[in-house]
Amino acid sequence: MLQHEQLVLASASQIRKQLLEAAGLTFITEPANVDEDAIKQAVRGDDSTLRPADIAQLLAQTKASVVSESHPDALVIGSDQILVLEDQLISKPATKDKALDQLIELRGKTHELISAVAVVCRGETLWSYEDVARLSMRDVSSSFLGVYLAEMGDEVTKSVGAYQLEGLGIHLFEKIEGDYFTILGLPLLPLLTFLRTRNPPLV
């Protein structure tokens, strides 16, 4: 129904894959082999004037470009999500202990989730977009966090904020402002709008 150009999603994220599938797109998935932390550290060192949104965009484009090399005729979708707390970038927790530390840092405060998406073809970025959502975490007790982490298991190390809003993580929050797709990590409506410009029969 939806497109004639070949589409590749350069991401290992299950939720991004689900979003594109739910929208009826035909695509293949090929995660980019990119050292995200090294890139973040490199660009922060080189040029501290880069905004967090610029870094998310750089990562999205880098992932798409890398995958584009082996799919020269395809539109490659790259994406990235960054968590910012008081101007500080927070990375995905490597372990459950780190997840607890991170949740303790986030509780009682408002943080930002920045999602960037880019579409690359033959190494050239044809389109890019970023959006920000703001999430306010309740000042939950450490014992609540302990129960929460025990229930969640290793799932907490799979998302940047150590929470999953589509599950028990919703209990951590008192206020969520912004686009749901941005919170999930892929601003879907702008992406579909761009894809329609490439596939006029869609409209």
Add this chain to the structure above:
Amino acid sequence: MLQHEQLVLASASQIRKQLLEAAGLTFITEPANVDEDAIKQAVRGDDSTLRPADIAQLLAQTKASVVSESHPDALVIGSDQILVLEDQLISKPATKDKALDQLIELRGKTHELISAVAVVCRGETLWSYEDVARLSMRDVSSSFLGVYLAEMGDEVTKSVGAYQLEGLGIHLFEKIEGDYFTILGLPLLPLLTFLRTRNPPLV
């Protein structure tokens, strides 16, 4: 983990059930046997000063109260969602033909989805809440709507707007403003906040 009072969801909606399950709540589901259209027509006739949000709230409370009769010790959650286009209430389409008419009316315009939720115990409303989301539909062609409806099948008659944002319906929209849970039909964060006041161990 989450509560000690008995909870009943007075709704037949699959998505509302899924939202409460994902949040880890323990509850039973018992749809209220209420003639919603009759109530809407009655209150619109009696008192045209009622706002659409008042009508959604009245329906949410009525559903919860009816179910509360057979569950006197439980907290009963009632909810309702209303679609408003240019001050006009739009009902769930009864057939696929009606769904097409409705989508033709909605296209190229912005409509509101109002979601109301109420918690009733022993016939008394303990808490209630309403929220509004605004959705702007693209000016899609009738042939696109034909393809869309063919793909969706009878699913389109199950939601108030004849679209499902969690599936192909996302292609109908150019802009979505508001809380995702409100769009799905159950403002989840305020509901959880209320339930925590009843179940202090939650915090």
